[in-house]
Amino acid sequence: MDPLFKGFGSNAIWAVMTVVVVLEFTAGATLCKGLNRGLGTLLAGSLAFLIEYVATKTGHVFRAIFIGAALFFIGATATYMRFIPYIKKNYDYGVVIFLLTFNLITVSSYRVDNVLKIAHERFYTIAIGCGVCLLMSLLIFPNWSGEDLHNFTAAKFEGLAKSIEACVNEYFSDEEQQKTKENSSDLEDPIYNGYKTVLDSKSFDETLALYASWEPRHSRHCYRFPWQQYVKLGNVLRHFGYTIVALHGCLQTEIQTPRSVRAMFKDPCIRLSGEVAKALKELGDSIRYRRHCSPEILSDHLHEALHDLNKAIKSQPKLFIGSKNNTNKLTLATVVSKGQSGALNSRRVSLSSVKTDTSALLDWKSKLRGGSSTTHENLKLRPTLSKIAITSLEFSEALPFAAFASLLVEIVARLDLVIEEVEELGRIAHFKEYNDDDEHHVVVEIDKKNSKPLPSQLPTQDSGD
Numbered sequence: 001m002d003p004l005f006k007g008f009g010s011n012a013i014w015a016v017m018t019v020v021v022v023l024e025f026t027a028g029a030t031l032c033k034g035l036n037r038g039l040g041t042l043l044a045g046s047l048a049f050l051i052e053y054v055a056t057k058t059g060h061v062f063r064a065i066f067i068g069a070a071l072f073f074i075g076a077t078a079t080y081m082r083f084i085p086y087i088k089k090n091y092d093y094g095v096v097i098f099l100l101t102f103n104l105i106t107v108s109s110y111r112v113d114n115v116l117k118i119a120h121e122r123f124y125t126i127a128i129g130c131g132v133c134l135l136m137s138l139l140i141f142p143n144w145s146g147e148d149l150h151n152f153t154a155a156k157f158e159g160l161a162k163s164i165e166a167c168v169n170e171y172f173s174d175e176e177q178q179k180t181k182e183n184s185s186d187l188e189d190p191i192y193n194g195y196k197t198v199l200d201s202k203s204f205d206e207t208l209a210l211y212a213s214w215e216p217r218h219s220r221h222c223y224r225f226p227w228q229q230y231v232k233l234g235n236v237l238r239h240f241g242y243t244i245v246a247l248h249g250c251l252q253t254e255i256q257t258p259r260s261v262r263a264m265f266k267d268p269c270i271r272l273s274g275e276v277a278k279a280l281k282e283l284g285d286s287i288r289y290r291r292h293c294s295p296e297i298l299s300d301h302l303h304e305a306l307h308d309l310n311k312a313i314k315s316q317p318k319l320f321i322g323s324k325n326n327t328n329k330l331t332l333a334t335v336v337s338k339g340q341s342g343a344l345n346s347r348r349v350s351l352s353s354v355k356t357d358t359s360a361l362l363d364w365k366s367k368l369r370g371g372s373s374t375t376h377e378n379l380k381l382r383p384t385l386s387k388i389a390i391t392s393l394e395f396s397e398a399l400p401f402a403a404f405a406s407l408l409v410e411i412v413a414r415l416d417l418v419i420e421e422v423e424e425l426g427r428i429a430h431f432k433e434y435n436d437d438d439e440h441h442v443v444v445e446i447d448k449k450n451s452k453p454l455p456s457q458l459p460t461q462d463s464g465d
Contacts, residue, residue, distance in 0.1 A: 011121040018129025023136065028145035028211030030137040034130040035214070036094030041126050044101035045119050047074065052109045067110055075099060089210065138216075145211035146225040150287065152208070153230055156198045156237050157284030161277035163194030163244050164411065168273035171251055171404060172266040174259065191248050198241040205234040226428040233421045240414050243407060250404040257401040264316060265401065268309035269408060275302040276411055283422050292426045292434045293419065306412060309405065316398075 022037055024030045051070045055063040078099050081087055087095065105119050112118070137143070170191070209227040217224060279302065286293045425431075 011118065011125050014122050014125040015129040015132075018126050019132055022130060023133045026143050026145040026148060026208075026211055027137040028208075028213070028215040030133050031214040032090075032211055033093055034133050036091060037097050038127065038130050039091075040094035040097030041101050041123055044098045045105060045123055048102050048105035048109065048119070049116070051106055055109075064110065067106060071103060071106055074102065078102075144215055145208045146215055146227065149205065149208040149212055149227065149230050152201070152204070153233060153237075154284045154288035156201065156234075157280045157287070159194040159197055160237070160241060160244060161194075161280040161284075163191050163248070164273050164280075165277045166191045166194065167244065167247050167251065168269055168408070172262055172270065191244075191251075195241040195244045195248075198237050199245070201234055202238065205231055226425065229421075229425045229428050233418075233425055236418055236421045240411070240418055243411050243414060247404065247407045247411070250400065250407065253400060255400055257398055257404075261398050262401060265309065265312050265405070268305055268312050269405070272302070272305040272309055272408060272412070275305050276415060279415060279419075283418065286422060286426065286431070286434075290426075290429070291432045293422060294434055302412070306409070309409075313405065 018037065022030060022033045024033060051067065055066045055070075058066060078095055082092055082095050101122075108118070209231045212225050212227040215225065282294055
């Protein structure tokens, strides 16, 4: 290696520094940083030589003034160019390298005579470092940002499907199952973990899409990677996930529908969630294997589940309209007195245990006004009373379930938008047509943590990816 060291000297360290700085995990990121670094170095060197050429034609004093003014003007211009959104998004690193190289060469040229030789050696070593990085990332061991974005998008559908199924199953679980879950040592919520990745994916999607835009066409048919469509699909999936977040919130509200009422609608809701999860998994598989969706993705089973849920709700009109002949209603004052004696130990307030008119609330207010010797502590509204004031309105005890059911139907409605975006992605990315003869077989994987078999579906035919 001595001839190489004698040719470049101490500037050979710039090749090592370039590899350390430029080399990234994916080919797109390496291309982005490598080309930015090379372009910034080339422009900075050319402009610095132009400034040096003009400065040498003047006197010694004016030369110093000219170099200082050029540093200030060009440095300020390059700095404020970084605030332009397009440059900040695509060429921010290149502008930083331009500032660094231009300042080093211009300032060094005032004291060093052979600055041209130093600049040439530095440029060559940086080119060698970028060449090593690109050779490693593109040819020897390529790892494409587009493929990472593709696989990450396909995995989102499976997470959303698991969240919906787990949320509906937990909503209709009995008390024993609920207690077992609360006493379990597993602190991770499967519902939250399913949609958390989707909600937090905006920055990650945009970063992968940016790096994918720098990558060359490397597919078998040399199609351009539709990175913009993947970002658009990610936005639609996030809005779809917001509905699942609201559905998850129905499990944690203070006022809950009695389990006996929920049991009337258990079967159609579970069937509906299962069909939605099935459709989401089919969409994820279509993206993963680069094929169009099955024509039966919105099958008759989904419409039948919606019809059954609608029929079940219409079969119980009194639950949603309410009944004024409920003999089990208690006045607000009675509930308050029981709450003071410790009878209200439940964390949640049942809607059927409170009087559904406002007369009790008025009686309670009149007692507060009439009692002249009431202490300040008794005048203060306790947290339990605020819940009672809410439930004293003429609401049905099935109203919380109505919110849950409406969100479940909203998920079905937003599923159409997701399907449209997936079909648009398949058209732009030239996915292959769906074939009924494509068979799938089950491969059993072992979960080392729980020692349980985990079935996963893989295609039997080579998808060409």
